Amino acid sequence: MDTYRIPVLALLCVLAAVFGMLYLRVRTIRSFLWLLGWTAAALQLVFLQASPHAYGLFPALAESCIQVAALMFLGSLSPLKLKHHDVHYVTLFALPLIFYSFLALFTPHPDMLMRAVMLLSDLAAVGVAVAWSLRENLLPPWFTTTFALVVGGLCIYAGFHGDDQVVLNAALAGNTFITALLVITDYNRRSPGVLFTVAGLVLWCLPAFTGPHPFSGTHSFAAIWLLRVFNMAKVVAAIGMIVLVLEDELAAHDEAKQNERRAHMELEEYARLDFLPSAAQEIAASFEPVCRAIAQYSRFARAALLLRAPDGSFAVAAYAGLEAATLSMLHTLSGNLDEDGLRQLGASSGVRFDLGRTTQADLAPLLPGTASSNEMTRPHLLRMRTREGALDGLLLLWGLKNPARALATEDILPIELLLSRLASARDHHLLARQVARTERLASLGQLAAGVAHELNNPLTVLMGYSEIMTEEPEPRVQKYAGMMLTEARRMKQIIESLVRFWRPSAEQTEEIQVEQLLRDLARLHRAELAAKGIELILEVQPGLPPVLGSYEQLQQVMMQLIQNAVSSLDRESGLPWRSAEPPQSRQIRIEARPTDGGVQMLISDNGPGFTDPTRVFDPFFTTKAVGEGVATGMGLSLCYTIVREHSGEITAWNREPHGACVRIELPSAAARALLDFVPPAPAGRHIRAAERQSR
Structure with missing residues (x-):
C-alpha cells in the first residue's frame, strides 16, 4: 500500500x-x-x-x-x-x-x-x-x-x-x-x-x-x-x-473603501447644491447644476431631467453631457410621454428592475424609427415623486464610467437621495409660493376693502352731481357731464370688484354638471371665436362627478379665462418667436378629466404665455397697454377668489415652447359636502344671491 x-x-x-x-x-x-x-x-x-x-x-x-x-x-x-x-x-x-x-x-x-x-x-x-x-x-x-x-x-x-x-x-x-x-x-x-x-x-x-x-x-x-x-x-x-x-x-475590501470615499465625496458635492438661491428665483434654475454635478461626480457621464408640468406633459428641464442628437431624441420622448406613453414605458419588456428605485428602460417603443440596440435608448431611469406619490419627473442616466465594474447600490443611493431632496425642494417651493400668494392676496384684499370704503361715498356724490349736470340745457355741459358720469360708473364697477375680491357675494350652492357647463360655454363662444380665426377645442373625459357651488360664478370664471386667452392670442401675431415659426392655427383648448375626489379643468392657448405666471392672480396686475381697452387687472384675481370659495385650487404656468395654461381643481359634490356641511339647493335651479338675500 x-x-x-x-x-x-x-x-x-x-x-x-x-x-x-x-x-x-x-x-x-x-x-x-x-x-x-x-x-x-x-x-x-x-x-x-x-x-x-x-x-x-x-x-x-x-x-x-x-x-x-x-x-x-x-x-x-x-x-x-x-x-x-x-x-x-x-x-x-x-x-x-x-x-x-x-x-x-x-x-x-x-x-x-x-x-x-x-x-x-x-x-x-x-x-x-x-x-x-x-x-x-x-x-x-x-x-x-x-x-x-x-x-x-x-x-x-x-x-x-x-x-x-x-x-x-x-x-x-x-x-x-x-x-x-x-x-x-x-x-x-x-x-x-x-x-x-x-x-x-x-x-x-x-x-x-x-x-x-x-x-x-x-x-x-x-x-x-x-x-x-x-x-x-x-x-x-x-x-x-x-x-x-x-x-x-x-x-x-479596497474597492469598497474606495467606493465609500467616492460616495461620501459625491454626497458632499450634492449637499453643496443650493436648490433655491433666492426667493425670487425659479426652482428650474437649480436643475442645470444638478445634472452637471451628477455627470461630474457619479458613475454616469450623461444625465437629463424631464419635469412634469401640472397638465401632465413632460419637458426637458436640464441636461449635461448630451449631444445634439440625443437632446433631439429627448424632446421627442417628452412629447410622447402622455398617460399611454407612461403605461407603455412601464409595461415594456425591455424594462428590468436593477437597484432600489432604479430601472433600466427601453425607450425604443416611444421613439419611432430608433433601434433598441442604440445605447441612448436604454438609460437608467429614476422617478421623482411628490409627497403624495404622484410622478413629478424622470431622471435619465447614460454613460456608465468604468463599465467593467458592475453598478452597485452605493453608486445609485447618492443620486436617489439627491433626487429626493430635489423633489422635496420643489414641493416646498410650490407650497411656499402658494402660501405667499395667499398672504399677499389677503393683504391686498384688506387694502382694497379699505380703499373701496373710503372712495365709495365721494364717488356717489360725484355720480349724483354728474347726473344732475346731464340735465343742463347747454350741449357742451351735457357732453362733459356724460363723460364724467361714464367714468364714474366705471370707477364704481372697479370699487365693486374690490369689494367682491375681499368679501365675495354669497351664492346659493347647487350640484353642477361640469360637462354641461363647459358644453354650454363652447356653444356660446365657438362661433364668436371662429370669426376671429381662433379654434376652440373641448375635450371632456367621461365620468366627471358633479361639483357643489354656484353655476353663475363658475361660468364667470370660465368666461374670464376664455377672454384672457383671446386677448393673449390677439397680441401674439407681432411677436418675434411667432414670425420665426411656420404659421399655425390659433387655438384655445379646454380639457376636463375626473380626479381622485374631484374634477380637473385645463384652459390653455398657444399664444405667447404669461409675462409673470406668479402674479397673474394679483389684483390690478395687467399686461394690457394704455388704450388697449379696460385694464383693471381684476379679472383673474376674481377667478382666484371664486375658485378658492369653492374649496378649489387654481394654478397658472407657461407651456413649452410657448403658450399658457390655467388649471382648476374642484372637489366633487360629495367631497365638498363633507368639507363645508352646506346643504345643496335642488339640482338644476340657479338661485341668485339677491333672491337668497330677499328671503
Missing part, C-alpha cells in the same frame, strides 16, 4: 476545510464549486488508499472523483448555459465523462455491450465539449474549438482501440490545462494566487502524458516517485486557489 498519499490527503482535507470556511464568508458560486472540487480530490485519495487493486469499485469511484474535481474547476471559470435552456454545459459534459470513467475502472474486461455504451459516452462527451468550445467565452472560440477537436479525436481513437487509460488521462489533462488558461485570462494579474494556481494545475496534468497508470506495474522506480511529486501539485493548486479567494477579498 502506498502511504505517500496520506500526507497529501491530510493537507487536502485541511485545505478543503479552509475552503468551507471561505465559502461561508464569501458565498459565491465559484468558491462553492472549488469547495466541491477539492472535496472530490480528497475523496479520490481516500478511495485509492482503501484498495490496492487497479480495478474495482473503489478505483472506479476514485477516477470518477478526480474527473469531477477537474470539471468543478472548469465549470467555475466557464459557467456557460445552453441557449434558451437553464442547463450548464459542464453538467452535460460531466454526465457521459463520469459514466465512462466509472465503467473503465470498474472491470478490466468489459463485454461488447458495455464497450458500446462506453464508446457512446465517449462520443457524447466529445460532442458536448466541441459545442461548449464554440461559445464565446474568456478564451477565443477558434482556440478552444481546435483544442477540443484534437483532444476529443485522441479520446475517440483511444476508445475505439480499448485504451481507456489514455481516454481518461487525455480528458483530465485537457480539462485541467484549459482551467489553467482560464485562470490566467480571467484574473489577468501577476499575483501569488495566480502563479500558484496555474503552476499547480499545469504540474497536475503532466503525469497524464508520462505513460500508463501507476498501478500497471510497468513504471520505473524514478517514474513512480516523479508521479508522487506531481501528486503534490494538487496541494499547490489548492493553496493557490485559497490565495486567489483571499486576494479577491482584499481587492473587494
Whole structure:
C-alpha cells in the first residue's frame, strides 16, 4: 500500500476545510464549486488508499472523483448555459465523462455491450465539449474549438482501440490545462494566487502524458516517485486557489473603501447644491447644476431631467453631457410621454428592475424609427415623486464610467437621495409660493376693502352731481357731464370688484354638471371665436362627478379665462418667436378629466404665455397697454377668489415652447359636502344671491 498519499490527503482535507470556511464568508458560486472540487480530490485519495487493486469499485469511484474535481474547476471559470435552456454545459459534459470513467475502472474486461455504451459516452462527451468550445467565452472560440477537436479525436481513437487509460488521462489533462488558461485570462494579474494556481494545475496534468497508470506495474522506480511529486501539485493548486479567494477579498475590501470615499465625496458635492438661491428665483434654475454635478461626480457621464408640468406633459428641464442628437431624441420622448406613453414605458419588456428605485428602460417603443440596440435608448431611469406619490419627473442616466465594474447600490443611493431632496425642494417651493400668494392676496384684499370704503361715498356724490349736470340745457355741459358720469360708473364697477375680491357675494350652492357647463360655454363662444380665426377645442373625459357651488360664478370664471386667452392670442401675431415659426392655427383648448375626489379643468392657448405666471392672480396686475381697452387687472384675481370659495385650487404656468395654461381643481359634490356641511339647493335651479338675500 502506498502511504505517500496520506500526507497529501491530510493537507487536502485541511485545505478543503479552509475552503468551507471561505465559502461561508464569501458565498459565491465559484468558491462553492472549488469547495466541491477539492472535496472530490480528497475523496479520490481516500478511495485509492482503501484498495490496492487497479480495478474495482473503489478505483472506479476514485477516477470518477478526480474527473469531477477537474470539471468543478472548469465549470467555475466557464459557467456557460445552453441557449434558451437553464442547463450548464459542464453538467452535460460531466454526465457521459463520469459514466465512462466509472465503467473503465470498474472491470478490466468489459463485454461488447458495455464497450458500446462506453464508446457512446465517449462520443457524447466529445460532442458536448466541441459545442461548449464554440461559445464565446474568456478564451477565443477558434482556440478552444481546435483544442477540443484534437483532444476529443485522441479520446475517440483511444476508445475505439480499448485504451481507456489514455481516454481518461487525455480528458483530465485537457480539462485541467484549459482551467489553467482560464485562470490566467480571467484574473489577468501577476499575483501569488495566480502563479500558484496555474503552476499547480499545469504540474497536475503532466503525469497524464508520462505513460500508463501507476498501478500497471510497468513504471520505473524514478517514474513512480516523479508521479508522487506531481501528486503534490494538487496541494499547490489548492493553496493557490485559497490565495486567489483571499486576494479577491482584499481587492473587494479596497474597492469598497474606495467606493465609500467616492460616495461620501459625491454626497458632499450634492449637499453643496443650493436648490433655491433666492426667493425670487425659479426652482428650474437649480436643475442645470444638478445634472452637471451628477455627470461630474457619479458613475454616469450623461444625465437629463424631464419635469412634469401640472397638465401632465413632460419637458426637458436640464441636461449635461448630451449631444445634439440625443437632446433631439429627448424632446421627442417628452412629447410622447402622455398617460399611454407612461403605461407603455412601464409595461415594456425591455424594462428590468436593477437597484432600489432604479430601472433600466427601453425607450425604443416611444421613439419611432430608433433601434433598441442604440445605447441612448436604454438609460437608467429614476422617478421623482411628490409627497403624495404622484410622478413629478424622470431622471435619465447614460454613460456608465468604468463599465467593467458592475453598478452597485452605493453608486445609485447618492443620486436617489439627491433626487429626493430635489423633489422635496420643489414641493416646498410650490407650497411656499402658494402660501405667499395667499398672504399677499389677503393683504391686498384688506387694502382694497379699505380703499373701496373710503372712495365709495365721494364717488356717489360725484355720480349724483354728474347726473344732475346731464340735465343742463347747454350741449357742451351735457357732453362733459356724460363723460364724467361714464367714468364714474366705471370707477364704481372697479370699487365693486374690490369689494367682491375681499368679501365675495354669497351664492346659493347647487350640484353642477361640469360637462354641461363647459358644453354650454363652447356653444356660446365657438362661433364668436371662429370669426376671429381662433379654434376652440373641448375635450371632456367621461365620468366627471358633479361639483357643489354656484353655476353663475363658475361660468364667470370660465368666461374670464376664455377672454384672457383671446386677448393673449390677439397680441401674439407681432411677436418675434411667432414670425420665426411656420404659421399655425390659433387655438384655445379646454380639457376636463375626473380626479381622485374631484374634477380637473385645463384652459390653455398657444399664444405667447404669461409675462409673470406668479402674479397673474394679483389684483390690478395687467399686461394690457394704455388704450388697449379696460385694464383693471381684476379679472383673474376674481377667478382666484371664486375658485378658492369653492374649496378649489387654481394654478397658472407657461407651456413649452410657448403658450399658457390655467388649471382648476374642484372637489366633487360629495367631497365638498363633507368639507363645508352646506346643504345643496335642488339640482338644476340657479338661485341668485339677491333672491337668497330677499328671503
